[in-house]
Amino acid sequence: MSEIIRCMIAEDYKTLNDIFKNLINYEHDMEVIGTAFSGKDIYEMVIKREPDIILMDIEMETKSAGIEYSKKILEKFPNIKIIILTCYEDEEVIISAYEVGVVDYLLKNNSSSIILESIRAAYNNQSPIRPYAANAIRKTMLSLGTYKNNLLTVTNIIATLTSSEMDILKLLLFGKKQREIADVRSVELSTVKYHVSSILRKFKCKRTQEVIQIVKEIGIENILDKLTF
Secondary structure, three states: OOOOEEEEEEOOOHHHHHHHHHHHHOOOOEEEEEEEOOHHHHHHHHHHOOOOEEEEOOOOOOOOHHHHHHHHHHHHOOOOEEEEEEOOOOHHHHHHHHHHOOOEEEEOOOOHHHHHHHHHHHHOOOOOOOHHHHHHHHHHHHHHHHHHHHHHHHHHHHHOOOHHHHHHHHHHHOOOOHHHHHHHHOOOHHHHHHHHHHHHHHHOOOOHHHHHHHHHHHOOHHHHOOOOO
16 A cells, blocks of 8 residues: 655635645545645644645635745755745746745645645655646746846955045945035045046946945945955
């Protein structure tokens, strides 16, 4: 006799909860050992009786409860396989789900056979990456690659700045005007303009606002504030 796959369901819409429960219990090789209507309830249920598989909705007591409680469950029970079953085909949500460790991401309009296949695949450590999930992951990796390239470019530019240019860049990031920077540094306005021109040339920009935007988009303005030359 084959092993029975022990499943739990977290779905706050009772009708769907019952549908998934009946679907699973009809199969000879799996059974539902618990159902919940919130992330909090499924977490408490898992602690009492650890399942093999959890079908997890995302939006329950909060908009991201399913992901939040998936993270908590997997931190405590890393061997449990969690399958997201949701209406959301949002790229950020998909990535967030995979980041916490779920093994599959299904849409509620998938056929019964796909849901059952997903449970069996997860149990056997053979979960596939769905096309929509693969697209989301691919786009994220491309964005990450672009970010890394931009970060490298900006850090290389910053490495060429003199200490005076670095100080002025920091003040520009704090929203200071050139006249205010001259007062703060007790120098002539012409001196500040000279250093600003050098900064613009190194960043290949025409306006200081463009430099500020580049640095902020990369997200290193807080790091710059801590740097000393």
